[in-house]
Amino acid sequence: MIIEIGHFALVLALFVAVVQAAVPMAGAQRGDAAWMAVARPAALAQFLLVAVAFGCLTHAFVTSDFSVLNVAQNSHSTKPMLYKVSGVWGNHEGSMLLWVLILAVFGCAVALFGRNLPPGLRSRALAIQGLISVGFLLFILFTSNPFARLLPAARDGQGLNPLLQDPGLAFHPPFLYLGYVGFSMAFSFAIAALIEGRVDAAWARWVRPWTLAAWSFLTVGIGLGSWWAYYELGWGGFWFWDPVENASFMPWLAGTALLHSSIVVEKRDTMKAWTVFLAIVAFSLSLLGTFLVRSGVLTSVHAFATDPKRGVFILILLIIVIGGSLALFAWRGPQLKSTGLFQPVSREGALLLNNLMMTVGTAVVLLGTLYPLFTDAMTGGQSKVSVGAPFYNAVFVPLMIPMIAAMAVGPMLSWKRGDLGAALTRLWLACAAAAVAVAVTWLVQTGGSVLGLIGVLFAAWLAVGTLVELAERVRLFRAPAGESLRRLARLPRAAWGMTLAHFGLAVVVAGITGAGVWKVESIQAMKPGDSVDVAGYTYTFHGAQEHQGPNYSALRGKFTVSRGGEPVVDLWPEKRVYTVRAMPTTEAAIHPTFWGDLYAVVGDAQPGGSFVTRLYFNPLVGWMWAGGLIMVLGGVLSLSDRRYRVGAPTRRRVPAGAAARA
Amino acid sequence: MTVLWIAAAVLVLVTAALLGLPLLRARGGEAASRADYDLTVYKDQLAEIDRDLERGLLSAEQAEAARIEVQRRMLAAAPEDGAPPAAVPAGGRRWATAAVLCVAVPAAALGLYGYLGAPQQPDQPFAARPAPVHAEGRKTEMADLVAKLAARMEQNPDSVEGWLLLGRSYTTLGRFDDAAAAYGRVLDLRPGEVEVRADRAEALVMGADGRIPAQAREDFRAVLAADRANVRARFYLAMARAREGDDTGALQDLVDLIAISPRNAPWLPTVGQELMRLAAAAKVDPTALRPTAEALALAKDLAASRPAPPPRPQGEGSAPAAAAPGPSQADVDAASEMSAEDRTAMIRSMVQRLADRLEANPDDREGWLRLANAYRVLGETEKAKEAQARADALR
Known part of the structure; x- marks a missing residue:
């Protein structure tokens, strides 16, 4: 019964979404407060119904109800409970339902916490949210219904991809979706603003927290994804410029640009149309990401042909959302008048530069992601082009270099008209630190690479530059220490957010440089008792034994690692075979240290009792995720800034029936 | 079936109440104009400039310039808003809207669910189904x-x-x-x-x-x-x-x-x-x-x-x-002609026979081992473990 209750709730949610899309919008256009008031309870009802549906599907997964097609295809009775639950969103249908659930959560949040929003803006934004919901619910119910039944029921499920049976990946999609869907709020506000024909400081102030939240979630999602790739795929890599990764990276780049341009709208009442455009782009890329990843189009355009119903629906939805919003933008965008003027060298100018680099970067990634699809479609699958790391290293990395160079300077410039010379003078410390860091790296590194030096240069420049900006703000060494401390304590949280996020990026850059340039790799066949030296550590292999896990059998190897005769750690890498799908996975053994990770993988047994082993030293790799966490912390701190807790205005009384008279 | 319709009725009622009540309860006099909302933000921005000045994040002249800019925006916001704020229409239309919503939404949902759903199908959780023989x-x-x-x-x-x-x-x-x-x-x-x-x-x-x-x-x-x-x-x-x-x-x-x-x-x-x-x-x-x-x-x-x-x-x-409790050739012959269900039932009855015998004669280690094996084959892991434990105890 429960599964059918969920199905009914989802169908009901569709029609509530129709109401949410139509009634408040009509009310806002006609000045009918009663109709506008439907927006909030509709968003609430929408959330309740989708939550019921999601709960029912989860129940089906938890109880392994194989009379539900989706459960039979994606779950198995012997799976650990955690992965039964994460299996709910580990497939196309369930992930779409999660998407709509998160959309409803955001809509509900606007309904509950949006009291300080002007009713017109709120109603219109919620109506747009409702419209997005309608599109997704139609898509789910008619092409990807998670509640479709399988009768007679399957004996047992077909299991979940064992690669996905991992906590890192279990919680990676929800965060990504929180990010993707979060941009739908910025999008809804942007469309509402276009309909109203006005974007002002107040608008920017209401949009920014939603963007900030979405950006923080997306950062966590991307971080979790690359972390999973690092320890589960067993190649010591963390980012492969894979289309699936790019799909989450593009909205992040566009969202980062949006985050910065909305500051300009709020503070300086300019760059309005551009900000609205970015909001549309960020959400469009999120949609593209959601669909391209889940529909399998990225692996081949022919996925459309194998399931034309789904593919055509996706195409139509994308055309309506992206085409429709861009058309609306072309029509109403020019009416958005900016008042603030600024010089090229100014805070605004620096933020504009950031936007420029971010959007060009986004375009590059988009090109790299879609180009293979185009050639595939054009040549009918005859020529498979793959765009990989060399392309991005050659195009994307050079784009980021001037951006990071400018990142340390931007916050030092004042609004309207900045003094570049003065800013650079104050950054002498950062220059010096960068020079020292490069010199030290030059001395330490063996087999020198220019790329490594560049990475260290800019990481040090950005990190110290960010700290210099903070020191400037609190007048460190210029005012008495007590005064500086007092200023530090009373710094607005948004300022802390900026400092942390920029500093976090510097740490990330250092991590990427270290793991990308100085990775030490050693692949060999080892017999028990053999030793190999990798980056100054001696790995001694002690053989590998069979080992039985709850739903897999594994070959577990043992290494003892020592350095200069001192024992460091024992590593136990595994090679697992999950019984249900007979699919092998590697479980790398990782020993993280401050300066890098010791990383060991055991492979197949070779004739003569030896095993293929892969040993890595990944310098600074942990810094990447630490930096990501610092960035997220910055986002959260900035989100809690008191600016975003603006109260609702005192209301003035308007007699009932005023609209009727007017 | 009944449970489903009761649950559906509850969902419909909650939804109808959520959608209908605000329409019926809407009253005049609560509306603030868009300018009021803007002014609230601008006032907050002015306060923020004061705070920044006090903290020393802005110099006196920077703060003054920023203040003038915000004040100019406040002036621009106020008169532009000539349109009256949204108002609540007379009762009749609100009642009509509420009635339409409360009838049309559930009716449409029931119709579509009837097309897509399988209301007569019960849940079939794995634990409640007979264990399959792999x-x-x-x-x-x-x-x-x-x-x-x-x-x-x-x-x-x-x-x-x-x-x-x-x-x-x-x-x-x-x-x-x-x-x-x-x-x-x-x-x-x-x-x-x-x-x-x-x-x-x-x-x-x-x-x-x-x-x-x-x-x-x-x-x-x-x-x-x-x-x-x-x-x-x-x-x-x-x-x-x-x-x-x-x-x-x-x-x-x-x-x-x-x-x-x-x-x-x-x-x-x-x-x-x-x-x-x-x-x-x-x-x-x-x-x-x-x-x-x-x-x-x-x-x-x-x-x-x-x-x-x-x-x-x-x-x-x-x-x-x-050897005694094993399947005889006749049993096997009979089994080969049975349908899958009958065969499963027969295997189960034989296993039960063995289990009963062993309860009466618990010192038969080989018997326990065979029982454990049989349970394992039938997928009854718990019972298999138990039988294995009995066998191990006799070692």
Whole structure:
């Protein structure tokens, strides 16, 4: 019964979404407060119904109800409970339902916490949210219904991809979706603003927290994804410029640009149309990401042909959302008048530069992601082009270099008209630190690479530059220490957010440089008792034994690692075979240290009792995720800034029936 | 069904209440104009400039410039907003809207659900369904166990029980030649085991794809000499005769076999089928066939000695305890003709029989091991563990 209750709730949610899309919008256009008031309870009802549906599907997964097609295809009775639950969103249908659930959560949040929003803006934004919901619910119910039944029921499920049976990946999609869907709020506000024909400081102030939240979630999602790739795929890599990764990276780049341009709208009442455009782009890329990843189009355009119903629906939805919003933008965008003027060298100018680099970067990634699809479609699958790391290293990395160079300077410039010379003078410390860091790296590194030096240069420049900006703000060494401390304590949280996020990026850059340039790799066949030296550590292999896990059998190897005769750690890498799908996975053994990770993988047994082993030293790799966490912390701190807790205005009384008279 | 409709009704009511009530309850006088909202933000921005000035983040002149800019925006916001704020219309239209929403939304949802859903289908959670028998898993698991057992027998070649178990296991796995060899080891140790001899002969027949090799014939003759009523020996010897072209003799043997069998013996359908087939081939009227006097006399003797339930063709005490509760050939024959469900039921009843026996006679380690194995095959891990523990306790 429960599964059918969920199905009914989802169908009901569709029609509530129709109401949410139509009634408040009509009310806002006609000045009918009663109709506008439907927006909030509709968003609430929408959330309740989708939550019921999601709960029912989860129940089906938890109880392994194989009379539900989706459960039979994606779950198995012997799976650990955690992965039964994460299996709910580990497939196309369930992930779409999660998407709509998160959309409803955001809509509900606007309904509950949006009291300080002007009713017109709120109603219109919620109506747009409702419209997005309608599109997704139609898509789910008619092409990807998670509640479709399988009768007679399957004996047992077909299991979940064992690669996905991992906590890192279990919680990676929800965060990504929180990010993707979060941009739908910025999008809804942007469309509402276009309909109203006005974007002002107040608008920017209401949009920014939603963007900030979405950006923080997306950062966590991307971080979790690359972390999973690092320890589960067993190649010591963390980012492969894979289309699936790019799909989450593009909205992040566009969202980062949006985050910065909305500051300009709020503070300086300019760059309005551009900000609205970015909001549309960020959400469009999120949609593209959601669909391209889940529909399998990225692996081949022919996925459309194998399931034309789904593919055509996706195409139509994308055309309506992206085409429709861009058309609306072309029509109403020019009416958005900016008042603030600024010089090229100014805070605004620096933020504009950031936007420029971010959007060009986004375009590059988009090109790299879609180009293979185009050639595939054009040549009918005859020529498979793959765009990989060399392309991005050659195009994307050079784009980021001037951006990071400018990142340390931007916050030092004042609004309207900045003094570049003065800013650079104050950054002498950062220059010096960068020079020292490069010199030290030059001395330490063996087999020198220019790329490594560049990475260290800019990481040090950005990190110290960010700290210099903070020191400037609190007048460190210029005012008495007590005064500086007092200023530090009373710094607005948004300022802390900026400092942390920029500093976090510097740490990330250092991590990427270290793991990308100085990775030490050693692949060999080892017999028990053999030793190999990798980056100054001696790995001694002690053989590998069979080992039985709850739903897999594994070959577990043992290494003892020592350095200069001192024992460091024992590593136990595994090679697992999950019984249900007979699919092998590697479980790398990782020993993280401050300066890098010791990383060991055991492979197949070779004739003569030896095993293929892969040993890595990944310098600074942990810094990447630490930096990501610092960035997220910055986002959260900035989100809690008191600016975003603006109260609702005192209301003035308007007699009932005023609209009727007017 | 009912639960579904009650739940659906609750969802509909909650939704209707959420959508309808704000329309009905809407009152005038609560509206603030857009300019009011903007001014609130601008006021907050002014306060922020003051805070920044106080903190020293802005210099006095920067703060003044920023203040003038915000104030200019405040002035711009106020007069521009000539349009009146949204107001609440008269009651009639609100009631109409609420009524339309509260009827149309549930009606549409019910209609679409009726098209997409399967309201009459109950949930089928895995735990509530009969445990499935995994043919594949069962086979590989068993092959592992058998390989281990075979290795153990190399160390300990004097265990009659062990060889017997190995022979039965090979038979189950379809490795009939290996099974025959294992039974042969039992016969080397105890040549007088009539049923084991029959087992070996049967394995030889199975391994020869239904032909009756000379060794098998010899075995069956020996068995029959020791036990005149042995069903398997009589059946296979009849088949051997038929193969040699002696249809009449074969038919007579089968009719005799039927005569000495109890009325409800499980092997009767098989024997009957063979009888019909041979009779048709030889163009003989099967109803005209009569058992020999010898068979009738034997039948009388057997009926007298037979206890109330019909005896299992497995001779009592002929094999040690380990063999006794296993499936007899007749059981297996009967099983091969059953539907999947019946077979599962039969296997379960046999396992239950074994379990009951072991409760009465708990010192039989081999029995516990076999029970554990049986439970494992049936997928009842908990019970398997329990049985394994009982077996281990006897070590």
